[in-house]
Amino acid sequence: MDVDLFAGPGGLDRGAESLAASVPTMGIEWSADACETRRAAGLPTIHGDVRKYGPGDFPTARRLFGGPPCQTFSAAGSGAGRRELDTVLGLLKRMSARESIAADLARLDDERTGLVLEPMRWALEAADAGRPFDVIVLEQVPQVLPVWHGYTEALATEGYSVATGILRAEEFGVPQTRRRAVLIARRDGRAVLPAPTHRPYIKGMPQDADDSALFPGLAPWVAMDDVLDRPGPFTVVSNYGTGGDPKDRGRRTSREPSATVTGKISRSRVVGPGGEELPRFTMAEAGVLQSFPADYPWSGRDISQQIGNAVPPLLAAHILSAATGIPLSAGAALAA
Template sequence: MNEAQGRPGSVEYLGVTPRSQRLTLLDLFAGAGGLSLGLTWAGFRSLAAVEVDPAAAATYDANFGGHILRDSRGRPLPMEQVDFTSFRGRVDLLSGGPPCQGFSLLGTRLEDDPRNRLWREFIRAVDEVQPRAFLMENVPPILKTQEGAFTIEHARELGYSVVAGVLSAEQFGVPQKRKRAFFLGVRDGAVSLPRPLPGTKFMTVRRAFAGLPLQPTNEDLHMGRTPTGTSLERYATVPEGGNRFDLMAKRPDITPRCWLEKATGSTDVFGRLHWDQPALTIRTEFYKPEKGRYLHPSEHRPITHREAARLQTFPDDFHFEGSKIEVARQIGNAVPPLLAYVIGLHLESALERRSVPTVQPTLFELVPG
């Protein structure tokens, strides 16, 4: 297999060789476009996208050419207002990730959560567009819900071969342990999930951060915060790979009372990343160490927006629109483009009637020397 080439933060460094865009793509619940970006690398051309969040929609338009569907006033159209029949016969791949909070293990998983119903809009779009293939992404718990079962059942009634399962991003070259559920459907022919090569070596935080200054420059998303003196003292107690329990043991005098009163619980809270391992899941508030394992491996600070984008495999030339909080939300909610690229290559092979590869070349040698 080929070694990664190119400067850190580039598409080439990720091991990606973009293909000619011969197939068409319609992306729903598109967010900033992480899924679209990887799929365009794999040979799909974006026709249009649906994203209701203004900042994420602006990011998508900035990177893909103004494809967000909008109303007469220029406002992004919500899914419920889109008539998809005009796209029938024009779309090779319909993709999207309906909001997942209603299914997430981090939430209350209420059966009547209105966000759970948006997956019906995705199925409606499949029915109206009749694409050659579809790709739906969500959190793993959806596979055990009635909604997940109905998605498979209804897609099969529409004439699709369907497969669903969980993929772990780190097994496909992403420097992050991120599990997501994927539903793949193909109208004509068989379909399967991509499989990693047994014994895959993982991309690491060290390789992802290569070339970035250890201290934030406050330019190009490499933005730092201004911690209090107490916060700096707390950071200093946590070793590489450590967490809040190191703080509790070493400095109970500066440990928040709520942690002192909770002797058990998550080992990721106030955690520090390992240099030579993948990160854990990057969520939308990665700039808050109290929310997860977001401390830099060696510096006494949380990771920057640029570092989080690197862990999500966004190349440095991808442009984000919005405030710091809005950009962080876009980064944390995205499908890692490199994972989308792997799935896109898999689907492109199925649609072009080529043999479906077991493993994608160039993605598995991205390890420290």
């Protein structure tokens, strides 16, 4: 059984299920609400703190996945992680040298910042026990890419081939523009990031524009209209990327991908062609924009935050396929 750290409501695990030869994934998640959703979806789950577990608790696990909390690194978050980036990179080097960093972690401004180092602890403990993980997959907000570069150096000394980069969700069929920093590490082959299957969204360029010369062999990106069961055209008005300035609200039409789905998606207005107010997105619709099935059993409280924090399953599927060499199953369809 694989292990998924900071597993959330199941985005990465749903992606793993779409591989042609999937292996059950045990998700460790501290949020009781996300665990409630996971269990409703039938996903193996441990409700707990990843810091209280280690690879010794999962001696047969061959692959490690993880998406540490992003709140202190993201542009919308507190910024504590960005301010302490040099400290985090220094701690990473010391971990690789097998030095204890427990006291230093306790001195960080926000304890969530140190969680980005937990997958490295798991990787090193597994290696020291003589059972290194064959594959490691990590994802986070783009601001964490320098940390993944630090991981690259450390994991290379442990015998891994490592690939890192920024992936755009709409380039893998997700009806949403979302950028993620991804790390893939392998001991059993050369690590590579997945190749896009869809064209990148370019503001002002229609979905049906003849840009095949620019992006040969790629399908058009997926629009909100393609996945949501809503009559007629509409426009979504949101605060995403505006810094909270109401004069600079972002707008996307239904013939475009959604802006990044966040925990505040319920605040986004949906308006018709004449400017009339339409019903705002339901939680099921927000999940679909993340590429979850329309009938995904969202449970517990704060569902919008669960959805906003989740890894889009369709993006996860492509990442895991590239990491493991296992193709997607025929007819795998994660988005409604």
